[in-house]
Amino acid sequence: MNGENLDQPVPETEKPTTDSLTPSQGKREDTREDSIINAVRFRQAAKAQELRKKARTRFYEEEEKEREQRLRLLFSSGAADELKNELIEMRRTFEIDKKMNRLSNATGQIAENFFTLAESFLSAKIVIEKLQKQLERYNTPDKRKNLSPDEQIEVRNTVTTLRNSLVNYRSIESGILAQFDSFCRGRFKDITEESSLHHSAKNYLQYIDAQQRGILETKIFRKLKGLPFDKRILGLKSFIERLIRLSPTIVREEVQRLIDLALDFFDSQHIDEAMDELKKALQYDASNAEIFSLLAKCHTQKQDTPRRLAHLRKAVECAPSQVEYLHDLAEALEETGNIGSAIETYKRILALRPHDASLVSHLARLTFEQGAWSDAIPLLDRIVKENPNSIKTIRRLGIALVQTKQYDKGISLLKDAIRREDEDGRVHLYLGIALRALEHYSDAMKAFQTASSFLPEDTESQYWLARSHYDRGEYESAESLCNALFSRDQNHTETAVLLAQIYRDTSRPHEAIPILKSVLDRGSHRRDVWFELGQAHLKGGENEEAYQVFKQLSTNYPSDEEIRHNFGLACMQTGRFQEATQYLAPAS
Structure with missing residues (x-):
C-alpha cells in the first residue's frame, strides 16, 4: 500500500443539527444515540474478550504447550533422530507463517538464527551419540582389562574427542534455548498485535459516517491484505492514528485496546511487550490510573522496586479515592520497609473504608510494632471493644498505654491479661515499668523477676531487673546483671549508663569512663551518656x-x-x- 492511499481524509460522522429538531424529536434522537453508543460498546467489549480468548487458545492450548515442553526435553536429553524430526516439523510451520506473512522481519530473522544454531546443535548431538556408542563396547570391566595397546590409544582418543564435543554441545545448548524463547515471544507478539489492530480498526470504523464506512473499510483492508507483515502493521497503525483524531470516544477505545493487549502480554509473561503497549497508552491518556497500576505490576515482575513504587504513587495520584491502588501502594511500601509511609497510606484506606475489620487489625499491628502509639491506641481500643476476649489485643493496648505514660490504664489492662493466663513475658515487663514509674518498687521488682523468668535471654527484661535492684540499693546484684548483659550486648546503651551509675555510687568512677567512652566511640550522642561521663571525670578528680x-x-x-x-x-x-x-x- 502506498502512503498516499492511507493518508486520505476519513469523513467525520454526520449528525443532524439541533436547529432542525423539535424538543421531543431532539429527546428521542438523544435517547437513540445513547442506545447506539451503549450497544456499540457492548459489542466491542464482547469482541475484545473473544479476541483475548482466541489468542490464548491459539498459542497456549495444550498441544502448543506440549510441543514447547517436548522440544526443551529433546534439547536437554532427547535422541538426535527425535530432535531432527521435531525441528523438521517446526521448520514446516515456520515456512507456512512466512508464506502467510504472519511474522515480522525481526521475528523471521530470530527464527533463521534459531534454525542455524539448531543445525549445529543437532550435528554436535549426532557426533556425541556416535562417540558414546563407540565406547559402549568397553563398558564391562573384563573388556577394559584386556585392551590391546592400540585399543587403549583408541579409547583415550575417543574419550578426549567426546569431552571436547560435550563442552561445545553445552555452550550451544544455553544459546539455542534463549533463541527458542525469543522466537516464541516474537511469534506471539506479532500475531497477537496484528489481531488486536485489525479488530480495533474495524470497531473504530463504527464511529464513521455509515455511508462512507463500508467503502472505506473495503478499500483499506483490501489494500492491506497483500502487504508484507511489517508494512501491514505500519498501515494499520497509521489508519488507527487518523481515526483517533476524529473522536474522544475512539481515543478512549484505543487506550482500552492497548491496555487489553498489555494484559494479554502480561498474562503470558511477555513483560517487556506489555510495558511497550502501556507506554503507548500513556501517550493518549497520561492520567489513567489503571495504566500506572499495570506498569507497577510489570516492574514487580522485573524486580525493579523504585519504578514499581513510582508508578504506584502515580496511580494513587490519578485516582486518590481508589482503594485498590492505595492498597497496592501500602503493601509495596510495607514490603520495602517504608513502614511509616505504609501506615499513612493504610490510614487513607481506613478513611474510605472505616468498617473494614481486617484493615483495622492490620493497621493496629503495624502501628504497634512501629511504636506509633498515638495511632495504635485508638485502633487497639476499637478492637478490644469489638472483641473483648482477644488477649493479644489487650496486651498490646496495655503496653501502648504504658509507653504513653498512661500508667493506671495500662496496669489495669496488663493485669487483666495476666488473669486471662497470658504467658507473654512482655506483659510482666511493662507492668513492672508502669509500677516503677508510680514508685511501687516492691511490686515492680516482682513483675521484673517474673518477666525475666519468662524471657531469660531478653535484654530489656534483664536490664529492668538490674535497674530495680539499683533502685533498692542492691548494687552487687545490679552490677552482676549489668556485666552479664554488657558482655552479651555492648550496644545496649541503657546498660552502659546504669553500670556507670553503679560505679559512681560505689566510689569507682574510673571504671565507668572506658565503658562510657566505648559507647560514644560507636556514635552515640545521648545526653545521659555524656552526663555520666562528665560525672565520672568529676568524681574521679x-x-x-x-x-x-x-x-x-x-x-x-x-x-x-x-x-x-x-x-x-x-x-x-x-x-x-x-x-x-x-x-x-x-x-x-
Missing part, C-alpha cells in the same frame, strides 16, 4: 576533662539546670570562678 564534657553539654542543652549546676562545679574545680558564678546561678 579529672576536673579538666569534666570541664570539657560539661562545657559541650551546656552548649547543647543551655537550659538544663542539672547540666548547668555540674558545669559550674567543674568550673570551680578548675579555678574558673567567674565562669562558675554564671552557671551556678539559675538559668534566665
Whole structure:
C-alpha cells in the first residue's frame, strides 16, 4: 500500500443539527444515540474478550504447550533422530507463517538464527551419540582389562574427542534455548498485535459516517491484505492514528485496546511487550490510573522496586479515592520497609473504608510494632471493644498505654491479661515499668523477676531487673546483671549508663569512663551518656576533662539546670570562678 492511499481524509460522522429538531424529536434522537453508543460498546467489549480468548487458545492450548515442553526435553536429553524430526516439523510451520506473512522481519530473522544454531546443535548431538556408542563396547570391566595397546590409544582418543564435543554441545545448548524463547515471544507478539489492530480498526470504523464506512473499510483492508507483515502493521497503525483524531470516544477505545493487549502480554509473561503497549497508552491518556497500576505490576515482575513504587504513587495520584491502588501502594511500601509511609497510606484506606475489620487489625499491628502509639491506641481500643476476649489485643493496648505514660490504664489492662493466663513475658515487663514509674518498687521488682523468668535471654527484661535492684540499693546484684548483659550486648546503651551509675555510687568512677567512652566511640550522642561521663571525670578528680564534657553539654542543652549546676562545679574545680558564678546561678 502506498502512503498516499492511507493518508486520505476519513469523513467525520454526520449528525443532524439541533436547529432542525423539535424538543421531543431532539429527546428521542438523544435517547437513540445513547442506545447506539451503549450497544456499540457492548459489542466491542464482547469482541475484545473473544479476541483475548482466541489468542490464548491459539498459542497456549495444550498441544502448543506440549510441543514447547517436548522440544526443551529433546534439547536437554532427547535422541538426535527425535530432535531432527521435531525441528523438521517446526521448520514446516515456520515456512507456512512466512508464506502467510504472519511474522515480522525481526521475528523471521530470530527464527533463521534459531534454525542455524539448531543445525549445529543437532550435528554436535549426532557426533556425541556416535562417540558414546563407540565406547559402549568397553563398558564391562573384563573388556577394559584386556585392551590391546592400540585399543587403549583408541579409547583415550575417543574419550578426549567426546569431552571436547560435550563442552561445545553445552555452550550451544544455553544459546539455542534463549533463541527458542525469543522466537516464541516474537511469534506471539506479532500475531497477537496484528489481531488486536485489525479488530480495533474495524470497531473504530463504527464511529464513521455509515455511508462512507463500508467503502472505506473495503478499500483499506483490501489494500492491506497483500502487504508484507511489517508494512501491514505500519498501515494499520497509521489508519488507527487518523481515526483517533476524529473522536474522544475512539481515543478512549484505543487506550482500552492497548491496555487489553498489555494484559494479554502480561498474562503470558511477555513483560517487556506489555510495558511497550502501556507506554503507548500513556501517550493518549497520561492520567489513567489503571495504566500506572499495570506498569507497577510489570516492574514487580522485573524486580525493579523504585519504578514499581513510582508508578504506584502515580496511580494513587490519578485516582486518590481508589482503594485498590492505595492498597497496592501500602503493601509495596510495607514490603520495602517504608513502614511509616505504609501506615499513612493504610490510614487513607481506613478513611474510605472505616468498617473494614481486617484493615483495622492490620493497621493496629503495624502501628504497634512501629511504636506509633498515638495511632495504635485508638485502633487497639476499637478492637478490644469489638472483641473483648482477644488477649493479644489487650496486651498490646496495655503496653501502648504504658509507653504513653498512661500508667493506671495500662496496669489495669496488663493485669487483666495476666488473669486471662497470658504467658507473654512482655506483659510482666511493662507492668513492672508502669509500677516503677508510680514508685511501687516492691511490686515492680516482682513483675521484673517474673518477666525475666519468662524471657531469660531478653535484654530489656534483664536490664529492668538490674535497674530495680539499683533502685533498692542492691548494687552487687545490679552490677552482676549489668556485666552479664554488657558482655552479651555492648550496644545496649541503657546498660552502659546504669553500670556507670553503679560505679559512681560505689566510689569507682574510673571504671565507668572506658565503658562510657566505648559507647560514644560507636556514635552515640545521648545526653545521659555524656552526663555520666562528665560525672565520672568529676568524681574521679579529672576536673579538666569534666570541664570539657560539661562545657559541650551546656552548649547543647543551655537550659538544663542539672547540666548547668555540674558545669559550674567543674568550673570551680578548675579555678574558673567567674565562669562558675554564671552557671551556678539559675538559668534566665
